[in-house]
Amino acid sequence: MAQTVLIDGNEAIARGAICAGCRAFFGYPITPQSEVGEYMSRELPKVGGVFVQSESESAAIYMLFGGVLAGERTMTSTSSPGFSLMQEGISWMAEDEMPAVIVEVMRAGPGIGTGGQQGQTDYRQITKGGGHGAYRCIVLAPYSVQESFDLIQFAFHLADKYRITVIVASDFIVARMAEMVELRTLSFEPLPEKEWALKGKSRKGGRHTIIMGGAFGHGGPQRYYPHMMEKYQQIVDSEVRYDTYKTEDAEFLLIAYGSSARMAEEVVDMARDEGIEAGLFRPITLWPFPEEAVRETACRIGKVLVVEDSPGELVEDVKFAVQGKVPVHLLGIWARHVPLGPGYWGGGSGIIYPERILEEVKKLI
Amino acid sequence: MNREAVTKEKICTAPKSKTGMPIMHCPGCHYGIIIRVICEVIDEMGIEGDVVGLTSVSCSGPWAYSFYFDSALCPHGRSPAMGTAIKRIHPDAIVFTVQGDGDLGAIGLGCFMNALLRAEKLTTILLNNGTYGMTGGQMSPTTLLGMRTTTTSEGRDYRVTGFPLHAAELVASMKGVAYSARCTVHTPANFQKAKRAVRTAFQKQIDGVGYSFVEFLSACPPIWGVSPVEALKFISEKMMAEYPLGEFKNVDSIL
Known part of the structure; x- marks a missing residue:
């Protein structure tokens, strides 16, 4: 180990x-x-x-x-x-x-x-x-x-x-x-050599590389964009990553990423201690966004609260994913524990504590 | 005369390190000649396999297509930063940037000066034609005082725009610089001098001395509003009066 x-x-x-x-x-x-x-x-x-x-x-x-x-x-x-x-x-x-x-x-x-x-x-x-x-x-x-x-x-x-x-x-x-x-070293599938790298052509079998900008290099936007869209689609098809915590039997769904997901994860257990069957959906790839999984999970559970330390950005992707099929609520930056004050330092501080999130869950359940 | 008796000896050919890409510059532009200077020097030094050429957003951008060695078109003014990384990762490669006067002296001056401050072992070739050619002839940092451009229609006035940038002299004042010179290609003799300057600049990099820099005064007849022949006169009478030719620094150690 x-x-x-x-x-x-x-x-x-x-x-x-x-x-x-x-x-x-x-x-x-x-x-x-x-x-x-x-x-x-x-x-x-x-x-x-x-x-x-x-x-x-x-x-x-x-x-x-x-x-x-x-x-x-x-x-x-x-x-x-x-x-x-x-x-x-x-x-x-x-x-x-x-x-x-x-x-x-x-x-x-x-x-x-x-x-x-x-x-x-x-x-x-x-x-x-x-x-x-x-x-x-x-x-x-x-x-x-x-x-x-x-x-x-x-x-x-x-x-x-x-x-x-x-x-x-x-x-x-x-x-x-x-x-x-x-400190585990992860291993992945082997990848081909970067033959296109700029280092002097004598270091790569005499073949020189010209990096001229994608749109030029591909022969114009009509070729460049389809090429890129194909690549993006491949990524959407195979690299979406997310994690769920106790969503199987959940009656209330929290959606969050990064540190907010850390808070929300704790809220799941706090809520369950009080008899509210909460679950967490956590996107790991923000792009490609786990759109289908969000839709499926949110529509199955029905009650959705997005938590993010922001005026509301992730919530846009969630709303887009659920296509209006279930209401999506937001708990944002205004829910930080330090009230916004006039002070230069005080105004910026605070975080959204699990207790505050739980309060919101109870309000919506 | 018998046609068979005519001997055909090739006395001039395209440089080996230049691709077949046509030179697409305006009539009377000196950029094609400067491509030749660079490629002939690379051929003569036998360094084609080690060279990485970075071109910039300017009329010299498509030069990457003309080089038969590793090359890339860089964002406006940023080639010294990109060259820094390539050179640090591959210290044996010979990395040079080609930059216009706007690219190096305006949008990229910070990038360029910081690369000089770090004493990067790069070579920069500045193409000074006193204007933004590609965008249609606006004032650049090296526009001569009194010169009319599309953004100085009454002539460049130092009270409004300050004074022209003397890059070769500025570069020479920096401790991390091994070589700084200004040259032209407006006469055959100057073409040969320019080749010597570029060769010395590459050699300084190969020897690991420090930053090397060559500024070219280059004609832009359509923007200057003169014929290609008059442009040669403009270089010798006007440009060289403001920007004297010569070597401003040539040292074997920067310490």
């Missing part, structure tokens, strides 16, 4: 990445994920990897692009404002079908928001694409430290398997809480 250690979500991401063969990291410090870069700066050189602290997130995303072009398993990590700065690069990498891995540790709000505290307010941006050009990225959302360690490994595999950018959507709580983690 692999070694078990007590680490936080940020370190789990960094360790998991190295475990998955990530050998290049480019990033810019931003709360609450600077520890990922710190760990990489210390540990990557020990395994022959490359670490560069970039001058900004807009540079980091292009270093990531360059690293992926060079054929290396490459990663960057950032938080909400930095993720916004990266959107142009993500769009470009989508066009060139670059197998990049990006970690997005969400904080709250637009702009500087709360300056680095908890939030899940980037769901729409991460899942629908914040850049131009109607592209898709696979999005994986861990809800524990162990899952952070596992999903980052899976992210590198998926990126290379489909030649697509994969975003691991963490949040402040998942990133900053410490849990016991089994």
